Amino acid sequence: xxxxxxxxxxxxxxxxxxxxxxxxxxxxxxxxxxxxxxxxxxxxxxxxxxxxxxxxxxxxxxxxxxxxxxxxxxxxxxxxxxxxxxxxxxxxxxxx
Numbered sequence: 001x002x003x004x005x006x007x008x009x010x011x012x013x014x015x016x017x018x019x020x021x022x023x024x025x026x027x028x029x030x031x032x033x034x035x036x037x038x039x040x041x042x043x044x045x046x047x048x049x050x051x052x053x054x055x056x057x058x059x060x061x062x063x064x065x066x067x068x069x070x071x072x073x074x075x076x077x078x079x080x081x082x083x084x085x086x087x088x089x090x091x092x093x094x095x096x
Contacts, residue, residue: 003038003055003092004062007081008071010048016076023070028052031065038092053085053092 010017031037031054040052056062062082071077087093 001055001057002059003053003085003087004059005083005085006052006054006062006066008050008052008077009079009081010050010071011076011078012048013076016074017071020070020074020076027068027070036065 028037028040032040036054036056038053038055040050042048042050054062054065056065059082066072066080066082069077
């Protein structure tokens with residue numbers, strides 16, 4: 001299955017992000033439990049955002065999963081960057 005690196009850039013509404021974050025993390029945790037999300041977390045410096053790495057059937061499935069993210073529903077994501085990723089080294093490479 002293809003692997004995608006996804007970059008979220010967040011807007012400045014920290015209060016709304018804080019409100020929606022538990023649902024966002026529960027949603028992503030469910031995707032991780034299904035094996036669809038390999039890893040996710042916020043950047044610790046620079047502009048607010050996060051990196052998410054997915055293993056899904058195709059881009060259409062990825063887009064549906066991203067659209068269903070509670071952060072997307074709340075409108076706190078300014079932009080989403082998606083790139084196919086070919087992992088050649090590390091523990092995720094063995095699974096790819």
